[in-house]
Amino acid sequence: MLFGRKNRKPISIPSKKVKEWKYTTCNYCSTGCSIEIGLDENKKMVTTRGNAGADVNRGKLCIKGLLEYELFDSPGRGTEPLIRDKHHHEFKETTWDNALDTTANKIKDIQTKFGKDAFAIVSSGQLLTEEFYTLGKLARGCIGTNNYDGNTTLCMASAVSGYKRTFGLDGPPGCYDDFSHTHCLIAFGSNLPEQHPVIYWRLKEALEKRKFPLIVVDPRVTMFAQFADIHLPITPGTDCVLINSMMYVIINEGLQDQEYIDANTQGYEEVKALVQDYDPKSAQHICGIDEDKIRTVARLYAKAPAAMSIWTMGINQSTHGSDGVANINNLNLITGNIGKKGGTSLSITGQCNAMGTREWSSCSGLPGYRYLENPQDRQDIADFWGIDPEFFPKHRGLAETDIFPAIETGEIKGLWIVCTNPMTSMPNTGRIRKALEKLDFLVVQDVYTDVEMNQYSHVYFPASVWSEKEGCHTNTERRVNLISKVFPSYANSKPDFWIFNQMAKRFDNGKIINFPDTPEEVFEEMKQLSKGTTKYGKQRTLDISGMSYDKIKQAKGIQWPFREGEEGIIGSPRLYTDGKFPTESGKANLIPIKFFNNNEQPCNDYPFWLNSGRVVEHFHSRTRTGKIGNCNKFSPTPYMEMNPDAASDLGVEHQSYVRLTSRRGDAVVMVQLTQRVPRNMVFIPFHYHDCVNRLTLGLLDPHSRQPAFKQCSVRIEVLDTEQQKEAAQLNVERRAF
Ligand SMILES: Nc1nc2c(c(=O)[nH]1)N[C@H]1C(S)=C(S)[C@@H](COP(=O)(O)OP(=O)(O)OC[C@H]3O[C@@H](n4cnc5c(=O)[nH]c(N)nc54)[C@H](O)[C@@H]3O)O[C@H]1N2
Ligand SMILES: Nc1nc2c(c(=O)[nH]1)N[C@H]1C(S)=C(S)[C@@H](COP(=O)(O)OP(=O)(O)OC[C@H]3O[C@@H](n4cnc5c(=O)[nH]c(N)nc54)[C@H](O)[C@@H]3O)O[C@H]1N2
Ligand code: SF4
Numbered sequence: 258m259l260f261g262r263k264n265r266k267p268i269s270i271p272s273k274k275v276k277e278w279k280y281t282t283c284n285y286c287s288t289g290c291s292i293e294i295g296l297d298e299n300k301k302m303v304t305t306r307g308n309a310g311a312d313v314n315r316g317k318l319c320i321k322g323l324l325e326y327e328l329f330d331s332p333g334r335g336t337e338p339l340i341r342d343k344h345h346h347e348f349k350e351t352t353w354d355n356a357l358d359t360t361a362n363k364i365k366d367i368q369t370k371f372g373k374d375a376f377a378i379v380s381s382g383q384l385l386t387e388e389f390y391t392l393g394k395l396a397r398g399c400i401g402t403n404n405y406d407g408n409t410t411l412c413m414a415s416a417v418s419g420y421k422r423t424f425g426l427d428g429p430p431g432c433y434d435d436f437s438h439t440h441c442l443i444a445f446g447s448n449l450p451e452q453h454p455v456i457y458w459r460l461k462e463a464l465e466k467r468k469f470p471l472i473v474v475d476p477r478v479t480m481f482a483q484f485a486d487i488h489l490p491i492t493p494g495t496d497c498v499l500i501n502s503m504m505y506v507i508i509n510e511g512l513q514d515q516e517y518i519d520a521n522t523q524g525y526e527e528v529k530a531l532v533q534d535y536d537p538k539s540a541q542h543i544c545g546i547d548e549d550k551i552r553t554v555a556r557l558y559a560k561a562p563a564a565m566s567i568w569t570m571g572i573n574q575s576t577h578g579s580d581g582v583a584n585i586n587n588l589n590l591i592t593g594n595i596g597k598k599g600g601t602s603l604s605i606t607g608q609c610n611a612m613g614t615r616e617w618s619s620c621s622g623l624p625g626y627r628y629l630e631n632p633q634d635r636q637d638i639a640d641f642w643g644i645d646p647e648f649f650p651k652h653r654g655l656a657e658t659d660i661f662p663a664i665e666t667g668e669i670k671g672l673w674i675v676c677t678n679p680m681t682s683m684p685n686t687g688r689i690r691k692a693l694e695k696l697d698f699l700v701v702q703d704v705y706t707d708v709e710m711n712q713y714s715h716v717y718f719p720a721s722v723w724s725e726k727e728g729c730h731t732n733t734e735r736r737v738n739l740i741s742k743v744f745p746s747y748a749n750s751k752p753d754f755w756i757f758n759q760m761a762k763r764f765d766n767g768k769i770i771n772f773p774d775t776p777e778e779v780f781e782e783m784k785q786l787s788k789g790t791t792k793y794g795k796q797r798t799l800d801i802s803g804m805s806y807d808k809i810k811q812a813k814g815i816q817w818p819f820r821e822g823e824e825g826i827i828g829s830p831r832l833y834t835d836g837k838f839p840t841e842s843g844k845a846n847l848i849p850i851k852f853f854n855n856n857e858q859p860c861n862d863y864p865f866w867l868n869s870g871r872v873v874e875h876f877h878s879r880t881r882t883g884k885i886g887n888c889n890k891f892s893p894t895p896y897m898e899m900n901p902d903a904a905s906d907l908g909v910e911h912q913s914y915v916r917l918t919s920r921r922g923d924a925v926v927m928v929q930l931t932q933r934v935p936r937n938m939v940f941i942p943f944h945y946h947d948c949v950n951r952l953t954l955g956l957l958d959p960h961s962r963q964p965a966f967k968q969c970s971v972r973i974e975v976l977d978t979e980q981q982k983e984a985a986q987l988n989v990e991r992r993a994f
């Protein structure tokens with residue numbers, strides 16, 4: 258017998274000789290997978306596996322999580338603090354004390370000469386929550402600059418703003434378990450199978466048990482769109498028109514949940530009046546979805562016993578980002594789909610700790626969702642930290658996207674970049690480069706020395722990575738989970754937490770405010786601040802006072818609110834289950850969203866839409882995944898998805914190189930012909946340096962200041978043979994990173 262189990266040699270997986278498994282949480286995307294790291298007998302990390310007992314991932318991991326253990330000794334890790342010589346040319350190794358002293362003195366010098374806000378700080382959604390809280394204390398309480406923000410302005414700012422406008426508070430109200438209860442799901446601008454593979458797996462599992470309609474709204478035929486029952490290939494930037502038109506159908510056919518609207522919302526009449534301008538007959542010409550499909554989808558959604566919406570960057574990264582979020586909330590409120598099982602408005606967050614920075618970093622306010630604009634909040638935090646409330650500004654300062662223009666104009670002279678790489682991730686790289694050249698002082702705090710930002714820094718702080726340190730993350734469904742210190746810090750790198758604590762000692766208020774020595778003590782401090790009531794006398798929603806590191810580890814993650822004394826249950830899967838909202842009236846706001854078209858559009862000179870985003874094997878600017886061979890090998894070269902018909906019009910061949918030009922700059926990419934994109938659009942993953950963001954415009958959302966990364970226009974030029982060779986050579990060099 259040739260076939261059959263009996264005679265087949267079983268596949269054998271070479272044993273990694275794991276002696277011990279250590280508990281931790283993934284440090285890439287916001288799914289929040291619980292991970293175990295395997296150590297061999299020499300305490301060397303040899304593998305990672307999904308934690309089978311964790312509700313989030315139930316043993317699963319995606320390619321990035323599976324290979325995450327290879328991070329620790331990847332090339333380019335920072336080993337010692339670096340400082341440029343007097344002439345700002347060469348980097349030289351220095352001591353931590355000298356690097357910290359030089360930086361603290363430079364900050365003070367700039368602030369004395371040009372004012373407190375002339376020194377800015379930009380951090381990330383990828384630090385640990387305790388690190389965010391500590392940096393917030395340092396920035397708001399000691400350094401005292403108001404120009405302090407995070408890269409979350411490029412990512413989640415629109416969701417934050419939309420949630421606040423509708424519900425009076427930030428925070429996704431739903432959870433992954435909603436997939437098991439919903440009867441209809443719409444995903445706006447999210448490519449879940451690639452960007453949140455394990456959330457997608459949870460959805461797929463729910464769909465296998467009980468089929469319900471899946472609708473994907475995306476101008477590309479993404480992997481998610483291919484799995485959908487209905488794909489709506491929307492005209493870029495027009496989701497608000499589609500949603501208004503769906504609400505037109507729902508309201509005019511009497512499919513709204515009037516009882517829910519009357520009991521729990523305000524502003525219905527205004528929304529009802531506005532959507533009368535968006536009948537599907539007219540709306541179809543703006544949003545590109547035919548009128549019948551709009552009606553079908555609206556009816557499906559409104560008639561479902563429970564329906565939910567999820568969204569990611571296709572909504573947030575738009576000049577209508579905040580409006581898009583508020584409008585998705587409108588849709589869910591008028592159909593009674595908030596706070597019920599399977600009925601929710603769930604923003605799929607981005608970075609591993611995008612939520613932690615929103616909750617505790619003080620970037621846009623004060624810790625624990627407190628506001629600089631609220632005198633009581635200023636007083637409470639000043640009392641808790643033991644400083645004068647007058648030290649705090651009374652209004653929020655600049656967002657990241659306004660900090661760079663303020664460098665251009667000379668208002669900001671110094672910058673501290675922590676755990677983010679704006680040279681690759683901000684729109685219009687040419688402009689960022691110029692701004693950085695203008696700075697009197699730049700300090701970069703990163704795991705890697707070869708990060709692009711370091712080309713312009715005066716001081717470099719080498720940071721420890723992921724499980725070289727301890728602390729928490731909060732995932733998309735408000736679940737707090739623990740990262741354990743599994744390994745000592747690489748060379749002389751230090752945890753970000755340590756760096757902030759050391760810097761605090763160099764400022765006057767740093768001697769007054771308590772900066773605890775361990776992250777666990779910091780967590781206890783945050784617990785105290787999370788208790789109590791808000792300015793409207795309501796119980797705080799972001800309450801973690803019932804949690805502890807031990808309990809988090811035991812439960813493998815706990816969702817907030819989890820209040821002291823609620824030991825019997827494990828956290829809260831859903832918010833607003835009683836229809837009460839943290840607004841002044843206790844009702845949710847229905848907000849009429851009028852559409853205006855302000856995007857750069859394809860035209861004769863620049864005839865293609867330029868769309869950008871991600872692929873599964875890479876994370877952001879590839880500082881990590883670019884160095885892990887089994888991730889990088891799938892897409893080592895900057896490339897662009899292009900429609901074969903458009904390519905044949907221009908004489909462009911598969912796998913040839915082309916030059917793209919926009920009104921900002923140019924970039925050379927390899928062509929991948931695919932029907933995923935329509936004839937008038939190209940798509941470029943943004944993971945490559947000096948690539949798509951040389952081209953992007955990034956108009957800002959007026960509420961959130963988030964850039965419209967996904968909507969601008971370009972033209973395509975075929976390269977001659979000599980130029981093709983040059984481009985190929987350049988990419989061989991790049992491939993090696
Ligand atoms: N593998 C991997 N996973 C990641 C990340 C990563 O870098 N790599 N990053 C994490 C982070 S920080 C984030 S923010 C998330 C992002 O997660 P996603 O938002 O899912 O990813 P993107 O590819 O940026 O964009 C999603 C889709 O938006 C579509 N889109 C573009 N314009 C529009 C529009 O006008 N309307 C609509 N409806 N859709 C539009 C694009 O075609 C694209 O397919 O992923 C997280 N997960
Ligand atoms: N065109 C286009 N541009 C985009 C997007 C898009 O869709 N299209 N998406 C935007 C979005 S949603 C996001 S979130 C941003 C992301 O943009 P960035 O935040 O700039 O991207 P990352 O590569 O994640 O940068 C994180 C940096 O921190 C370092 N790092 C990792 N761990 C640690 C640590 O523990 N401590 C310290 N100190 N450093 C660490 C990494 O090496 C890396 O250099 O990009 C945005 N830019
Ligand atoms: S899905 Fe996200 S959290 Fe889970 S392993 Fe992959 S990157 Fe990590």
Ligand SMILES: [Mo]
Nearest residue numbers: 411412607608
């Ligand atoms: Mo993001």
